Amino acid sequence: MDDQLLRMINQILAKGETAALVTIIATRGSTPRKAGTKMLVLPQGEIHGTVGGGCIEADIRRAALQAIADGESTTGTFTLLGDTAADEGMVCGGIVEVFIRVL
Amino acid sequence: MRQQTAESYHKLLQLAEQGRTVNTLSLVSGPPKVAGHLGQMLLVFPDGSADGVIVDGELTRAALAHVPRPAVKPALFAFDHGGDTYRCFFDIAAPKRQAVVFGGGHISQPLVAILALMDFRVTVVDDRPDFANRARFPQATTVLCTAFAKAGEQLDLGGASAVLILTRGHRYDIECLKMALPFTPRYLGMIGSRRRVTAIMDTLLAEGEDPQRLRAVRTPVGLDISAQTPAEIAVSIAAELVAAYHGGAQYRPLSEKVFRHG
Incomplete structure (x- = not known):
């Protein structure tokens, strides 16, 4: 993991604050980023790192914010196959599964 | 749980700062009874030992036993334990x-900036204080102002390192190359005109340097993209380095790879 991300996670935990660390755990088909890629989502919606950008990242960010609100870590599957993806010009045509770790 | 997470991340940071590799194993899904344990994480060391607990000792051992071998890349895996299916993510750090x-x-200036963008820890070495300073290389992790021949004593150039030799003169290039060769870095590149690099290679061969080791040197450094400006040359070097790190030696446009027009 990126040292900078690791430092931010430590700061968040030390201050007793919360956030969600999103990790791509599996991919199928063509996806912009591979397993192990991480993105940190703060409760206000700010993100650090990227899981590929575009609409899929927006969906994942939304799911991460929901997980923070629920206070529960979870997994989620997101697809780049939809019409929205094509409209956005993101036609990688893949599926990513992420683990959302609520810190 | 939160305390445990904080301790794990604290250790991960300490190890990262020491430049040590440590992998992690996290529980990502399981039966409802372990819902509160999702995200529990083990630190897994290169010698196979592990630190931390996933649910309990028994599940921890089961999870570790199911890590796909060889454990060299991030992997999601599932296993059955006590009639339930669990999934864990093995991550490489x-x-x-x-x-x-x-x-x-x-x-070197644009090259260091590009390397830093690609998440390399970059060390710049020059023997002139006007060139070896942080103001010139704000993105570098370390800037060493020392005689080139002395730098080898302070640096480990082996393993997954990239070594780029871009000094102002042929004499210094030879010094640096001699210093770097025994480390067999992942990527070793040296800039120079055809004449300059031929002369250097001939000198080193005449001195009895191993021809095979010399063949591994990428010189003149970079891909042939008709680069002209310093920034363009830096891009050409960085592109070759990317290919070297990802095991590719096929430098061709993706358009040629994808479309084969008659």
């Missing part, structure tokens, strides 16, 4: 790749 740039000249 390799230390940042290192690049050492010899010479603080006009090509």
